[in-house]
Amino acid sequence: MSEDNKLVKAIKDKGKNLEAEMSFFDHLEVLRGHLIRSSIAILIFAIAAFVYFDWIFDTLIMGPSKPTFWTYRAVCTLGNWLHRDMCFRTVHFRLINNEMAGQFILQINSALLIGVTAGIPYLLWELWRFIKPALHDKERKAASGFVFYASLLFFLGVLFGYYIITPVSVNFLMGYTVSPSIENMPTIDNYLSSVATLTLATGLVFELPILIYILATMGIMTPKFMRASRRYAIIIILIIAAVVTPTPDMMTMTVVAIPLYVLFEVSIIVSARVEKRREAKLNEA
Template identity: 65%
Template sequence: MSDTENKLVKAIKEKGKTMEAEMSFFDHLDALRWHLIRASIAIVLFTILAFIFYDFVFDVVLMGPRDPQFFTYRMLCKIGDMLGRPGLCIDKIPGKIINTEMAGQFTLTINSCLMAGITLGIPYLLWELWRFVKPALLDVERKSASGFVFYASFLFILGVLFGYYIVAPMSVSFLANYQVSKIIENNIDISSYLSTVATLTIGTGIVFELPIVVYVLSNLGILTAKNMRAGRRYAVVGILVVAAVITPTPDIMTMLVVTVPLFILYEVGIIVAAAVDRKRLRREQEELANHHK
């Protein structure tokens, strides 16, 4: 066979490998597309469910932090009574909720139902993403990450509850009661109120995924427990910045209420990173022992 024929055969083989890799890549894209489609369908179904029970979603859930009888405010009153500090009790949320746009109330219905659908659909979205990633993992990696959906969903739900019952009502109460001057009356646009509650609630749920992010980065070798301990002082500054962004109030008490759980999550992240480091070291030692055999 001549050199020209050899080069031709080699080029055909290389092209075949390239086409096979491209087909594999597009197959993965197609699989991911179907996972995302199923997750989108789930979110749409949850959105429709929220629309069916819209009176409950709007009057009880979304407007809850504006009700002086909201669970958080009642607990603050009880704590204030026990500590002898009646100032903790919140018995009124001033201000009037208004709509300033022609299609404002219709848009409110769509946005609030969609927000509820996304919040309820996040755990299913995580499950679909896990199903997509799972086949590419080794048996050891699959076993170590088997609880991903449960822990990620648990942390997200915990963050949403913390945002809804702690951060949102404290922010709403502070902002509604804050006055530059008594001659200024608060007429709060409904879209502004909804945006504030949604950002605080869903945003806190996302922030609570910090241990999962640490776990992934630790497995990739990007983050270690040693690095996280060394960077703790910088992390405190970062946590304060995040808390300031999450809470749209200059109230130091609200910021501290958000900062403490975030710092605890950072410490949990260090524990997670340390566990991953130990597993990696044990695996390397086993591989080294097998290599010597």
């Protein structure tokens, strides 16, 4: 090859590299726009939560510590129907603040947590808008309900964590003492972090079918493997339920483990549908 041809080839290769680099940076610019809009939406929700913080703190954050909380009343009513004493003896405790700006930071952190939680659907929608152009028509149709189902599962998990796991954990931990001379007085940031962790973590755990759908689409997870691993999955689910619920009774752990197992079975169905769709494409090819 002559020197002129080598030079022309090098210029063309350099042009292709520059075009690829420009395309990459263009994608980053588009992603930045989606992230900025998502941040603005979360900020709007956070500002609204900051303004109405009195109601949020008394009703939502401190709800699991009050005997009038929905979960306690529902369980007590169920116990009356079964002629059993199932009423929760809610523990009255005091929150303390050992930092000068502790209560102000509490309001800011609470508002941000509410903003992130409420802004999850919009964040997922912006993520879907970013990914959608790279998908084929069939892939778009297959994943058209991504935002709806991911948001639905997340909020179902949040509700389950808030109304089931959190009150049981708060009732047990705040009532547990090793000596009558020790009084439980958690700090406000410790109480908020505990409620937020139990609630949001459960919301993320409920995204398991979405995760399995993505892994099955990539060919990493198959229904055959999941069915073969069912017994190990049950053990892992029981361990997670035991860790999430610090109460010693089996009843509470079972209440937490059942929805997790249902999610696992739903994930198997999702994986099987993805594999069936992939086999149909191969047969068409």
